[in-house]
Amino acid sequence: xxxxxxxxxxxxxxxxxxxxxxxxxxxxxxxxxxxxxxxxxxxxxxxxxxxxxxxxxxxxxxxxxxxxxxxxxxxxxxxxxxxxxxxxxxxxxxxxxxxxxxxxxxxxxxxxxxxxxxxxxxxxxxxxxxxxxxxxxxxxxxxxxxxxxxxxxxxxxxxxxxxxxxxxxxxxxxxxxxxxxxxxxxxxxxxxxxxxxxxx
Amino acid sequence: xxxxxxxxxxxxxxxxxxxxxxxxxxxxxxxxxxxxxxxxxxxxxxxxxxxxxxxxxxxxxxxxxxxxxxxxxxxxxxxxxxxxxxxxxxxxxxxxxxxxxxxxxxxxxxxxxxxxxxxxxxxxxxxxxxxxxxxxxxxxxxxxxxxxxxxxxxxxxxxxxxxxxxxxxxxxxxxxxxxxxxxxxxxxxxxxxxxxxxxx
Amino acid sequence: xxxxxxxxxxxxxxxxxxxxxxxxxxxxxxxxxxxxxxxxxxxxxxxxxxxxxxxxxxxxxxxxxxxxxxxxxxxxxxxxxxxxxxxxxxxxxxxxxxxxxxxxxxxxxxxxxxxxxxxxxxxxxxxxxxxxxxxxxxxxxxxxxxxxxxxxxxxxxxxxxxxxxxxxxxxxxxxxxxxxxxxxxxxxxxxxxxxxxxxx
Amino acid sequence: xxxxxxxxxxxxxxxxxxxxxxxxxxxxxxxxxxxxxxxxxxxxxxxxxxxxxxxxxxxxxxxxxxxxxxxxxxxxxxxxxxxxxxxxxxxxxxxxxxxxxxxxxxxxxxxxxxxxxxxxxxxxxxxxxxxxxxxxxxxxxxxxxxxxxxxxxxxxxxxxxxxxxxxxxxxxxxxxxxxxxxxxxxxxxxxxxxxxxxxx
DNA sequence: AATGAATGAGGCTTCATTCAT
DNA sequence: AATGAATGAAGCCTCATTCAT
Numbered sequence: 001x002x003x004x005x006x007x008x009x010x011x012x013x014x015x016x017x018x019x020x021x022x023x024x025x026x027x028x029x030x031x032x033x034x035x036x037x038x039x040x041x042x043x044x045x046x047x048x049x050x051x052x053x054x055x056x057x058x059x060x061x062x063x064x065x066x067x068x069x070x071x072x073x074x075x076x077x078x079x080x081x082x083x084x085x086x087x088x089x090x091x092x093x094x095x096x097x098x099x100x101x102x103x104x105x106x107x108x109x110x111x112x113x114x115x116x117x118x119x120x121x122x123x124x125x126x127x128x129x130x131x132x133x134x135x136x137x138x139x140x141x142x143x144x145x146x147x148x149x150x151x152x153x154x155x156x157x158x159x160x161x162x163x164x165x166x167x168x169x170x171x172x173x174x175x176x177x178x179x180x181x182x183x184x185x186x187x188x189x190x191x192x193x194x195x196x197x198x199x200x
Numbered sequence: 201x202x203x204x205x206x207x208x209x210x211x212x213x214x215x216x217x218x219x220x221x222x223x224x225x226x227x228x229x230x231x232x233x234x235x236x237x238x239x240x241x242x243x244x245x246x247x248x249x250x251x252x253x254x255x256x257x258x259x260x261x262x263x264x265x266x267x268x269x270x271x272x273x274x275x276x277x278x279x280x281x282x283x284x285x286x287x288x289x290x291x292x293x294x295x296x297x298x299x300x301x302x303x304x305x306x307x308x309x310x311x312x313x314x315x316x317x318x319x320x321x322x323x324x325x326x327x328x329x330x331x332x333x334x335x336x337x338x339x340x341x342x343x344x345x346x347x348x349x350x351x352x353x354x355x356x357x358x359x360x361x362x363x364x365x366x367x368x369x370x371x372x373x374x375x376x377x378x379x380x381x382x383x384x385x386x387x388x389x390x391x392x393x394x395x396x397x398x399x400x
Numbered sequence: 401x402x403x404x405x406x407x408x409x410x411x412x413x414x415x416x417x418x419x420x421x422x423x424x425x426x427x428x429x430x431x432x433x434x435x436x437x438x439x440x441x442x443x444x445x446x447x448x449x450x451x452x453x454x455x456x457x458x459x460x461x462x463x464x465x466x467x468x469x470x471x472x473x474x475x476x477x478x479x480x481x482x483x484x485x486x487x488x489x490x491x492x493x494x495x496x497x498x499x500x501x502x503x504x505x506x507x508x509x510x511x512x513x514x515x516x517x518x519x520x521x522x523x524x525x526x527x528x529x530x531x532x533x534x535x536x537x538x539x540x541x542x543x544x545x546x547x548x549x550x551x552x553x554x555x556x557x558x559x560x561x562x563x564x565x566x567x568x569x570x571x572x573x574x575x576x577x578x579x580x581x582x583x584x585x586x587x588x589x590x591x592x593x594x595x596x597x598x599x600x
Numbered sequence: 601x602x603x604x605x606x607x608x609x610x611x612x613x614x615x616x617x618x619x620x621x622x623x624x625x626x627x628x629x630x631x632x633x634x635x636x637x638x639x640x641x642x643x644x645x646x647x648x649x650x651x652x653x654x655x656x657x658x659x660x661x662x663x664x665x666x667x668x669x670x671x672x673x674x675x676x677x678x679x680x681x682x683x684x685x686x687x688x689x690x691x692x693x694x695x696x697x698x699x700x701x702x703x704x705x706x707x708x709x710x711x712x713x714x715x716x717x718x719x720x721x722x723x724x725x726x727x728x729x730x731x732x733x734x735x736x737x738x739x740x741x742x743x744x745x746x747x748x749x750x751x752x753x754x755x756x757x758x759x760x761x762x763x764x765x766x767x768x769x770x771x772x773x774x775x776x777x778x779x780x781x782x783x784x785x786x787x788x789x790x791x792x793x794x795x796x797x798x799x800x
Numbered sequence: 801a802a803t804g805a806a807t808g809a810g811g812c813t814t815c816a817t818t819c820a821t
Numbered sequence: 822a823a824t825g826a827a828t829g830a831a832g833c834c835t836c837a838t839t840c841a842t
Contacts, residue, residue, distance in 0.1 A: 009821070012826060035811060046828040051813065154362050154378055161361035162354050178354055185385035212801080235836060246803040248840085257837065412822080435815060446824040448819085457816065554762050554778060561761035562754050578754055585785035609842070612805060635832060646807040651834065 016053045018043040020067060023060055028102075032061065062118070069122055069129075071099070076129035085140035090183065092133045093159075097179045100160040127153065144188045155182055216253045219243040220267060223260055228303045232261065265318055271299070272329050279333035285340035290383065292333045293359075297379045300360040327353065344388045355382055416453045418443040420467060423460055428503045432461065465518055469526055471499070476529035485533075485540035490583065492533045496556055497579050501563040527553065544588045555582055616653045618643040620667060623660055628702075632661065662718070669722055669729075671699070676729035679736075686742035690783065692733045693759075697779045700760040727753065744788045755782055 022043035026034040036057055040047045054060040079092035118126070131149035138145055162178040222243035226234040236257055240247045254260040279292035318326075331349035338345055362378040422443035426434040436457055440447045454460040479492035518526070531549035538545055562578040608616060622643035626634040636657055640650045654660040679692035718726075731749035738745055762778040 009824095009826070011820075015826080033811095036813090037811080047813085048815085048829065049827050052826065055813090057812070151377070151381075155381075157361045158358035158378065161357045177351070178358065181351075181355075181385045185381045215802090236838085237836075240804095247805095247838090248803050249801080251838070252801075255838095415823090436817085437815075440825095447817090448824050448826095449822080451817070452822075455817095551777070551781075555781075557761045558758035558778065561757045577751070578758065581751075581755075581785045585781045609803095609805070611841075615805080633832095636834085637832080647834085648808065648836085649806050652805070655834090657833070 012053075015043070015045050015049055019045060019050050019053060019060070020064060024064055027061075027064070036060075065118055065122065068099075069126055072096070073125065073129045075099075076132050079133035080136060085136045086142035089133050089137035089143065093179060093183065096156055097159050097175055100156070101175050130156075141188065143186050147186065155186070158182065212253075215243070215245055215249055219245060219250050219253060219260070220263060224264055224267070224303065227261075227264070236260075262318070265322065268299075269322055269326055269329075272296070272326065275299075276329035276332050280336060285336045286342035289333050289337035289343065293379060293383070296356055297359050297375055300356070301375050330356075341388065343386050347386065355386070358382065412453075415443070415445055415449055419445060419450050419453060419460070420463060424464055424467070424503065427461075427464070436460075462518070465522065468499075469522055469529075472496070472526065473529045475499075476532050479533035480536060485536045486542035489533050489537035489543065493559075493579060493583070497559050497563065497575055500556070500560040501575050530556075541588065543586050547586065555586070558582065612653075615643070615645050615649055619645060619650050619653060619660070620664060624664055624667075627661075627664070636660075665718055665722065668699075669726055672696070673725065673729045675699075676732050679733035685736045685740035689733050689737035689743065693779060693783070696756055697759050697775055700756070701775050730756075741788065743786050747786065755786070758782065 019039065023039045026039050026042055036050055037047055039060075040050045043050070050060070054063060075092060075095050079088045082088050127149045130152045134143065134147065134149060134152050137143040138147070159175060159179055159182055162175050219239065223239045226239050226242055236250060237247055239260075240250045243250065250260075254263060275292060275295050279288045282288050327349045330352040334343065334347065334349060334352050337343040338347070359375060359379055359382055362375045419439065423439045426439050426442055436450060437447055439460075440450045443450065450460075454463060475492060475495050479488045482488050527549045530552040534543065534547065534549060534552050537543040538547070559575060559579055559582060563575040619639065623639045626639050626642055636650055637647055639660075640647045643650070650660070654663060675692060675695050679688045682688050727749045730752040734743065734747065734749060734752050737743040738747070759775060759779055759782055762775050
């Protein structure tokens with residue numbers, strides 16, 4: 001007994017996608033403060049159309065988050081395949097970094113895991129998708145053991161922080177360098193004892 | 201032909217300082233989006249007075265940046281003293297992290313080094329203040345050699361990204377954990393060859 | 401050369417009726433500001449269908465007015481029957497008050513007799529339907545003579561004003577009390593000379 | 601120890617008054633749905649100025665209500681003077697009718713006594729100001745005894761309903777006629793037993 | 801010099817109406 | 822013929838900035 005969601009009409013679906021894309025790009029270039037008018041214009045639709053699909057600007061951000069979360073889950077699932085956990089994990093981080101570098105929306109959104117724009121359920125999914133590849137890599141001995149899924153999310157944020165400068169700044173292109181740095185930080189050989197995670 | 205900057209009258213100077221403090225606190229608590237009215241109210245002055253000192257909200261942010269930069273230079277200078285470069289460097293990073301954790305304004309501002317709210321001259325000073333302690337630590341062999349001053353600024357950003365969630369979120373309290381992680385990443389023992397820095 | 405109005409197809413007629421009913425109920429509950437979307441939803445038809453029958457929201461209101469007018473004419477006709485003009489007149493007023501109390505739409509519409517939502521022809525019919533029972537009651541000596549049909553419309557408005565508070569308010573339940581008051585006012589025994597009606 | 605409300609600056613006070621007047625007139629002509637932009641334009645001020653004094657459109661309506669209430673209390677107090685309670689009462693009703701006829705704002709507002717735009721305290725004051733002259737007239741035997749203050753408010757509404765037609769309509773000029781009618785209704789000689797007031 | 805009043809562009813959102821499916 | 826998608830004018834409100842007191 002599933003909630004029956006009738007598929008959108010072809011044109012509506014197309015417009016919905018265009019709005020999501022436009023919003024992602026606009027947020028990417030100018031942060032979450034871009035006006036919905038601007039987003040609608042970029043999407044080539046009227047303001048009203050945008051509001052038909054997303055009753056609120058916040059709803060739009062949430063929808064972007066959901067999209068990104070789905071992509072993140074897809075990427076996470078891929079990282080669980082194959083017989084080389086180490087390489088898979090590196091590829092996983094690399095893909096995520098690319099997503100952040102290409103898409104300020106992703107970064108903004110990742111920065112907000114756990115904040116009010118995400119539901120508790122979404123946060124849990126996000127954490128779970130991060131946990132899978134991490135634990136597999138730890139089991140394989142290629143990542144230090146004292147990191148948890150939440151740490152990985154923080155590391156995403158940290159990498160994200162290097163992929164973009166903030167509103168008005170220029171993108172920083174050499175996030176690969178800092179991804180590499182974070183990989184060093186995660187290596188077992190490099191490990192000193194981290195301070196304990198705080199109780200939340 | 202020097203620019204003759206007459207010193208402000210005593211009360212004017214006091215007002216200027218109060219505004220700066222209020223702005224720093226307000227930005228710290230609520231990010232750069234706090235209204236100029238709120239800042240004036242906290243400072244106990246009228247909006248007009250604020251605008252007399254800072255012709256623009258942006259100018260106010262720049263002045264805060266200058267303040268922060270001065271503090272940063274002070275902290276940097278301290279890190280050049282003593283005969284234990286390693287400890288000094290760790291203390292330096294720790295102090296900076298505290299500054300970021302305590303002060304959203306600091307973080308916002310650091311995030312914007314190189315963006316339009318800073319002059320080229322300020323960016324250069326920021327970079328230079330970062331370079332001193334870093335190079336001294338590298339010379340002492342406690343930090344890997346393939347890091348440059350710009351990398352350290354990025355690392356500040358990365359640490360900063362862990363000290364705060366974005367607008368409306370809750371502060372993340374265990375930045376110490378991630379500072380520790382970054383220190384691991386900077387250790388020579390842990391070093392793999394980083395990808396080269398890109399030409400700018 | 402008469403206007404040939406072809407009868408609507410059966411389903412079209414049914415849809416028209418459903419829309420009218422839905423609109424009447426919606427207006428009754430929430431006043432004339434209910435959205436056209438809400439009405440269509442209640443009627444179980446699409447917005448487009450509604451607009452096929454009523455090219456304008458105003459046209460819909462006019463149609464409701466016509467319906468109400470028909471009902472009013474029916475009630476008026478009933479009041480002309482029987483051999484007890486006084487009782488019939490009281491029943492007439494009572495029925496009208498019930499209609500107003502039950503139906504914000506009726507009230508809104510009565511309030512607008514003579515305004516742009518009614519045609520001159522409709523206003524005349526409304527006035528005529530009011531005049532019949534009034535004049536019969538006057539002829540029977542149970543209602544003062546210095547009242548005219550237009551006065552009766554005003555009296556309807558006055559009674560209506562007690563049956564409803566305005567947008568968002570709660571209905572006032574004791575309109576019977578004020579109906580009674582108006583009946584006192586209309587009694588010949590009570591009559592002082594009213595100021596003359598103004599020329600229009 | 602009173603709440604110290606510093607008097608508004610001269611220009612501010614003038615603008616506040618102009619906004620109130622403009623709003624009253626605009627509401628009078630077009631109902632409560634007139635835009636604040638329109639009101640501001642009529643008042644000859646910017647939208648922002650309006651919002652500085654009245655943080656909300658609703659607040660503006662409330663302020664108008666308060667103004668009207670003050671005037672109503674003044675008129676009520678006058679009606680308690682002199683040694684001819686009957687004449688004073690008639691003058692009182694007449695003045696109120698004039699206020700309603702001149703000022704749709706008054707009517708809209710009276711219609712809303714007890715609704716959410718008025719505080720309980722204001723409603724009580726309104727009722728009290730109505731009660732004074734009424735009870736005095738009853739004591740003098742010139743008004744029937746089975747009317748209460750709330751009835752008088754309803755009677756104001758009824759008179760108000762005749763002074764104006766609704767949005768877009770033309771004003772009805774002969775409210776004097778209906779005021780006279782209501783006075784007949786209130787005369788002791790005319791009294792039949794009214795249905796009892798309902799419990800609220 | 802200091803204050804806070806005034807301004808108006810711009811932000812989010814609603815809704816009557818038109819139009820493609 | 823029916824549907825619901827699309828549109829954009831208009832509404833309320835905020836806030837950086839200018840200006841009169």
